[in-house]
Amino acid sequence: MKLKKGDIVARLSYQCDLLFRVVELHPQYVELAGEEMRLLADAPLDDVVIVSEKERAAHEKKAKELIDNSYRLFRQDAKLMKQRGDYDVTSGYKSESNYFELRGRVLHIDGDPLYLRKCTELYNKLGVPVYGVYLHEKEMPEQIGSLLEMVQPDIVVVTGHDAYLKSKGDERDVRAYRHTKYFAECVRIARKHSWNKDELIIFAGACQSHFETLIKAGSNFASSPERVNIHALDPVYIASRISLTSFMDRVSLSDVLRNTITGEKGLGGVETKGVMRRGMPMKYD
Template identity: 70%
Template sequence: MKIKVGDIVARHSYKCDVFFRVIKIVDSQAELAGEDMRLLADAPLGDLKLVSAEERIKKREQVKEVEEKSYRLFRQDAKLMKQRSEYEGTDHYTTEPSYFELRGRVLHIDGDSFYLRKCTELYQKLGIPVYGVHIQEKEMPEQLESLLEMVQPDILVITGHDAYVKSKGEEEEVRAYRHTKYFAECVRIARRFCPHRDQLVIFAGACQSHFETLIKAGANFASSPERINIHALDPVYIVAKVSLTSFMEHVGLWDVIRNTITGDKGLGGIETRGVMRIGLPYIKSEKDK
């Protein structure tokens, strides 16, 4: 069967370990984007296997199980954080809850519109205010500053697809990565806009991104320390933790990374304060009455 743009495929040369969407075909070469991983790859059409509906369903069930585990862990942490907030905001549980929360606002810029939709759905499920924008990675630096001025976020996510291409250089060379240089340039632009790492918290990177470059550029959290693939939803779990943590508290690095799907081999960061603020008094709306 002829492979076309939009098909879900796997690579024979990699034992069909990752499922991809075909995003472009030029002559006999296909450009691929990971179906669940933020990975970009090229492959000859002859190396591709069309994934059947049954295989997609089986893979989706496996991925969903992992995603739900991360979601449950996050909800457990969120519940504990809320209990602490109630304790502080209600005179140590002696009165009715009377505070309101200003959760950190996220500007999420994503190079993949499909992933952006998935991430936005999860932000909404977690109760995180978000403004999402789909921009191709190469165009992100040109548009970032105007978006920062318009949205005025507490948290910035710069992500999409990336990959280490061995033929372009050694692993420590940024030029050997498809999109790390664009992510890093975005981080530098954002740091000129807001130099303080606790006033604008930044997550940057995708699959196999050059972690050290992104952290040195000014990111609080980034991928990928061991150059592995990261899951499409990993950035959401990291910044949601920051959004829901009080600005009076530090976000525990292990606490934030353990709730992700990929873990510390694919994600890392530096000590960072939360951005949520509690206010008084709480004014009941009609729906609360």
């Protein structure tokens, strides 16, 4: 078996449960990035097998079903929020519905260019304004300050790949995680720009990230409470829910987590207000 960068593979020792992309080749092992999950992993060469087109199609079908279900739930909630907005602005439908929405702007910083593309496509599909940037996780703390100044976002997402490495230490030790420390540093820098958790909403983390560290650093939402893998699109659903929720309302933690693919084991947060503002009148060209 001749491996090359970009091949889609699975790990025999994990019963081929997840699909990975080969990102780096070494004489004795390969570096892998999750195809759907935000996980980085190393694997011995003899533990990796190239996935056939048929097996890949089966994995992708299951993944699409999860994505479609989350999208359906999100659209249901968005429709209910729109109906409530119509009711509030028209004083119980007593006047004409003639208003516009200023939805929260997202700065999405991602450590994976393919994931960034998928996430940007979903933001656009959901009608959320986004400015996406690809940066390696180690470079994020150096760049986030200038990006915040340039973009002036309402919501910032700092994500990419992560993993807990048992060989590096105890689960409570942030040094045992590949990239949590970089995500946490980004959060601390962002909080220097805005300490108020309702003025700048922050999501930080990836697969197996040290949740407690990210929350203590100042995140509104983070991964991963149970150190499980999170789906590539989970940060988008959280950021989008906040973007589409009025600043007069608080985001229901149970509702926002329900709409993600991973759920409460992989994602958590603190009470947070929405950032969307309505205005009147609507001007037509």
